[in-house]
Amino acid sequence: MDPAAELAQHLIAGSGAGCIYGLLGLGFGLIYRASRVINFAHGEVMALGAFCALAGTEAGFGPVGGLALALPAAALASLAVGRLTAKVAGDGAPLAGIAVTAACAVLLRFAIETMPGWGTETHALESDFLAGTLAWGAVPIARADLAALAVTALILAGLALAGRVTRLGLALRAHIDDPRAAALTGVDPARMRDLAWLLAGALAAVAGLLVAPLAFVHSGMGILAINGFAAAALFGLARPVGALAGGLLIGIGETLLAAYMPGGTAELAVYATLLGALALRGAQSARRLA
Amino acid sequence: MRGPGPAAAALAALALAAGLAGGGYLQGQLLLVGAYATALLGLQFLVGTAGLASLGQAAFLAVGAYAAAIALQAGLAWPLALALAGVAGGAAGLAVGVLLRRLDGGPFALATLALAFVAQQIAAMAATVTGGHDGLWLTGPGVDAPSRATLFAAAWVLFLLLFLAVRNLQAGRLGRALRALHQEPLAAASLGLDPMPPRGLAMALAGFAGGVGGALYAFALGFVSPEMFGPGASIALLVMIVVGGAARPLGALWGAVFFILLREGIALAKSVDPRLAADAAGLEAAAMALAVIAVLWLFPGGLARPRRTFRSKGPPQ
């Protein structure tokens, strides 16, 4: 394969991975901004979504049918985690929130592993629509990567539109900007938090479905969400577009490092960069304050 | 109303005495409680006083554990190795404190989580020093490993000393400065309070306690490998201190006791009903998770509840 085609292949595959990290980061950031909770159960919500999509697909409804099952299941599971965290940990406490969501992650995983037919085994999501390869000249492209790019673009556009046009979207944005001021204008903060958890769960379900054709479905797949956290944090937790940019940067950077640098450096580079980026931005925001 | 206080303290003293006298399995378990509790003291200071939720404490345990293992293999005596582990952990804590001096809240938690990843990766990659994935042994010929009884006594003496130190620091100047920075950042800034010295010191203390605790843990297991110190371990440590109670140093002890005893309780349930052991993929972890949620529900603030001071007499903040 000629070098240009290979580079194109890596860029597309990296973007596909980056979109999935971005979708996870988007939900993670949304929850953090709306309720100040660092949600360690986000990866398990994604796994639940992937398993539901698998069940739907296996029942013969195809990936779209699978999504119809996965979206509400993951959204409700996410909402349950959010409500429980608010109830147990109270508002505005990231500390107890970490403990409660980490515990919820364990419970969700336990639920998946004890579900008959799911268990601890690895499952393949059989779908002609998502699996398989397209050829663009000499460049082989996984259909799942194309789907990830297209779906993410659609979701981002939809969210941007909803945030500007719909009443609910405007309310959520107002709540995220300044919950107290928003409450004064009649925006119910509890409802907005619920909305953020629901939305994040639905986004995680989409990520779970998109990741399944290449990475399979298994109870430990939630670990992928760690890259979503990194995506959300890389450009600050403040903006939704930042999560997507962070995801793309991590996905593409990881792929290119693995393809053109000595093996084993990619992982270290991602987290060292995240550490550096956070420290640097912390310094900048402090200067702005001073 | 301070949670299960005096009666439980008496029980703890009884168990310690039994551990010292009884030896064997109980002693091994209580040694682990001591190691965890020591490591948690540093985290408690960071979380409870400076309000910094660190997800990187396992990185400091790793620094201490590896420092101790390498020192032992170089032929040093174990008390020296233990001291070295504390110093190495403290230095690492100070360095991280300087690096992350401007962060708090969520960004601080995520940055320290990344730190845990980086530390684990370095331990795996620097194979010439750390043994890579094969790990390092703290036993064998030519290695001055302490006996379990000696280690048991050392762990609890160290815990007690650090406990007193942390309690005093928390009540003193350093504690006041950290609380001011956390609770009233604008006021602290307008007073010209530089966040760096107190935050750096707090991280150094977290690193020191983590290093000593990590070394004790490594001595107790006789083995260190990168798997032992990943982000999962860091998250578990933070959960322990939240359950134990982050507001007071006693929370470190409660957190460690809670987890080791709970694990014993589950093992006991399994031995009573073998079906539990047979069909329980992850049942133990799930039981732990339920217990964590239950404790936080019933005791907001953890088992070692915050003291009632003039601060909390008003309406809840």
Next chain:
Amino acid sequence: MFEKQVSLLLAAFFATVASFTLQAALLQAAEPPADEIVIGTHQSLSGPLAPWGRPIANGMRMRVEQANAAGGIHGRALRLVVEDSGYDPSRAALATRKMVEVDRVFAILGTQGTPTSAVSLPIALEAGVPFLFPISGATMFFEPFDRLKYSFVVPTGAAVGAGLDYLLAETEAMTVCALYQDDAYGQGVLDGAKAALTSHGMKLAAAEPYARGETRFGAPIAKLRRAECELIVLGTIIRETVAAMAEAGRADWSPIFLVSPGGYTAEVAALGGDTVEGLYGVGQLPIPDPDAAARPVAEWLSDYEMRFGEAGGLPAIAGYNTIDLFVRAAEAAGPEPTVDRLIAALDAIRGYETIFGSTPVSFSPTCRLGSTEVFVARIEGGRWRNDSDFLPTPPPEGCPSAR
């Protein structure tokens, strides 16, 4: 007052558990009952390797139940203590201490995983408890010599080397590469491939590590393709084996793949489907084909499914075999078994074979790696089929060479 009650309840809970712990600590002074032989193991009943740990434990239980149904060992019941390691070395160490100090096990058998078994080994040896047949391809479980150590798993590196020797002769591939997991397991595969190639005067053309849990293999596969590899040694497990081969297929590239024993599993064939057709693997114990198994194996498989409600496979058989070998030695050790008598009986085992067609096992007072043979299998029509006869690996010091 609700809080107070809860506090009391909690204190009561702690007190109960503490008193039980104390009781357990006191109990350890007592000898185990004379009509029992207690043996112990730890498995990943949870965690990343649970798909293996649970069937291994079940296979062990099945053989224990059979032995007890047949009247036990010289009238003594066999009791198996199973602890969950979660594939975490610290939990494995604690579990081992409990088995040694509280359950007072006679021997520890078939512990799963290299890091988890590694922490158990010194604890068992220090207590004078035989450490038998861990399910791990590391050399530390038979080298250096210790009278209490026995293993029958050919080290991963040696197994890969023998498989590679065979394929080099069969396929005439000249450019050999490796794709391996960046941990102790992958390192063993890499070292074995390197050693085998050195003996042919060859070198690895490329070697690509990947992090544990990696899901995307486009980049390393592209690098291996740039190196024009003809044969790729995989130090992968289940998902990574399938994903790496799928990635090569996506680029329309079909080198020869040889997977190390960690990937020689029925799951790879089931999960990969057409993708993994033609994959070679190295093993010591043939994966049973339920549709074409010989009668005793077919009966065993149906018994297992009846008992545990799931199909039995390689891990279950491996667990079953560890207890089978122990039972054989314990029966030979006589009605009053001691560690010395067990060791004498184990050392007398020669050419032990099972109904499953595994490589024969022999021990001696100088040789504690019971088996030095492997075979190469290949996926054809979605099923693993043996491709070679038993292949010798270089025997460790003190062991005879196979054939």
